[in-house]
Amino acid sequence: MLSSYLKKQKGYALVVILMMFLILAVLSATLLSLWYFDSVMAQKKICKLQAYYIARSAADVMGTHLLKNNDDIPEIIGLKSDENTFFGEDTNFTVSVSKQGSKILIQGRAAVEGVTDTANLILRENINYITKPDESLEVYYTYTREGWVKEP
Template identity: 30%
Template sequence: MILNNQKGAAMIVALMVLLVVALLGTALWQYSSTDRLQVFRDEKRMQAYYIARAGADATRSKINTILGLIVWENDQPVVLRNTNNDFFENGNFEVVTTIEKIKDSETNLDIGKKVKILSTGTVQDVSETVEINIDIMSGVLPSESSSVFPSTVEEDDWLNGSNKNDTAEPNWVEVSNPKDTTGRIKSDLGSYLAVGFPENLVVEHQEGQQSFNLHAENFWFKNDTISLWIKQGNILNLHSDTIVFEGTVELDGPHDKNFGVVGLYTSTNSGYGKVYFYKDVVNQGGQQIVPKGAYYFKNGVELWGKPNVTPALGTGLIPIEDTGNSDTTWK
């Protein structure tokens, strides 16, 4: 009887051991399966993230083209969507780009664009989202004005322009006498690659209204107080691809029919050039005609020094938008 009881107890112990082993095996199997599923899910999350990142990067690299195609309606934010289902074997992305204008608080002029790129990458049932915020400021002026000129223009290429007949300095070119209505810069050196004006240039004619033309591929007005002063009734046409004004450009004019004018023309009389105003363009009363900034100019743009003008960029001046100096944040 005692032997039978011992066998029964051993059977119970064995069954309990088997039960514990089974439970441990099941737990280990479940843990292994869960861990394996988590690894697979993490891999998909990683793939989804990089797909989202690729969509955001692709959109950011095309942002200048995108901005150029936008048609604004009443300055309302623009929302663009782009989906790619073919490029990636295991997933796809959807990009939602929201663009809105940045306005100057005082003048209400457009001074930039705020761009939000929201890219979602999806791999099967897993999605990850990447966000880029970009502030693109218009008319950003480089800290060094010399950096805007083409790299092919070397220091020795620059000639100094003057409205004086300075024969003592062989590297100076002379702005022709105002009585010569062609107004072309004259010198034995022929055509010019680059001409700078260390002193301010005054355009005036006492015998009536005159029009003058200066020609060089690059102009640099270096006086940082008043770079150019065109007195009433006179017109100065600059034929150049790159023009820099370090100081104020003043266009005089006491009334609507007698005022100074500066015309901006490209050297080939076609397409667009670049002009950099490091200070405002103003009329005789100091009223702003064009705010300081960097602009593309359409061939043939004229800036008039009329009194009581409304501050505006005017037809044919387009702020240069600089994505290189934009403020970009990733999320």
């Protein structure tokens, strides 16, 4: 009875089509916004990963230099590099070196498209003694790589 009544009404099909179009438009807008949000988050994650590896590379280069050149350590402690920019204006990094007790903290910090991350490398101080021919002791320090830490 209801179907026969609806069939007699003019414009019934238009109302059904408009309702279906409205539902389809709402679903499309929802999916589009979810896709956009997901792509923005993926891009930020990529930038954070790139920033971490740039920071880690910067700290690693400084750590390798200090391990090979122990004499440079007193001059470098407490210094922070200038901001180095590469791959355009959106990517830069800095390296700083500080001493914390018997450990040296090398901190690399990088930013890619406004997303920053840091990598911290710890060098451990080793105290070595050499007995000279006159039986006096000579103390010298060497450093070994202790490892990467999340927070200093």
